[in-house]
Amino acid sequence: MAARKRKDAFEDVQWTVKPSRNYFFVNKKLVRVIVKNRGQNIVIFYNVTDCKNQTMLLSDFKKHGKRAYSVQDTGKLLNKTGRHLRWYVKHGIIDPPTGALPDGERRYQVRAYYSEDDVFSIREAISKVHQGRPRKDGRVTNNSVLTEQELRARMGDALVLYTRTKNGDFIPVWAEEAY
Numbered sequence: 001m002a003a004r005k006r007k008d009a010f011e012d013v014q015w016t017v018k019p020s021r022n023y024f025f026v027n028k029k030l031v032r033v034i035v036k037n038r039g040q041n042i043v044i045f046y047n048v049t050d051c052k053n054q055t056m057l058l059s060d061f062k063k064h065g066k067r068a069y070s071v072q073d074t075g076k077l078l079n080k081t082g083r084h085l086r087w088y089v090k091h092g093i094i095d096p097p098t099g100a101l102p103d104g105e106r107r108y109q110v111r112a113y114y115s116e117d118d119v120f121s122i123r124e125a126i127s128k129v130h131q132g133r134p135r136k137d138g139r140v141t142n143n144s145v146l147t148e149q150e151l152r153a154r155m156g157d158a159l160v161l162y163t164r165t166k167n168g169d170f171i172p173v174w175a176e177e178a179y
Contacts, residue, residue, distance in 0.1 A: 016156040023048075023113055024067060025117075028115070029047055029050065030049050051102045077155065078145070079145075080126070093129060095121075097113055100112065127140075127142055
């Protein structure tokens with residue numbers, strides 16, 4: 001009985017969204033990893049944008065490779081749906097994703113990806129979009145956008161400490177980073 005209550009309490013906690021396992025961005029070009037050989041320190045990948053196989057040192061790939069998130073996963077990261085993201089692209093608020101076809105072309109039923117840098121720029125652009133009726137003073141009201149620290153936590157880059165309230169709910173507690 002007690003275990004079931006604990007399990008239900010953890011359902012409201014926000015977990016991380018995992019990026020694509022095979023697709024990455026290298027020099028702002030979408031690539032699909034074919035082979036990672038740690039012993040030889042080599043990565044062989046297919047450059048989707050340029051339509052050719054390439055080889056890179058694994059250590060350089062870890063430095064310069066950016067994670068790729070599908071449009072659906074990007075929506076989960078930002079608490080938006082794919083419909084919202086398409087609306088933002090249509091109205092020129094955000095850039096369109098990179099398609100998994102040659103030259104980054106997008107087509108129906110072909111996956112498209114955003115890099116982790118793109119996700120942060122999307123968060124910044126969405127935070128400047130006003131929601132609801134216009135205010136008399138002209139300021140922007142948009143409380144549904146995550147902070148940068150919350151977004152990093154959803155991506156799995158930051159640690160989040162949760163505390164339990166008297167009701168049994170878990171709420172995030174943010175600690176300031178000291179240098």
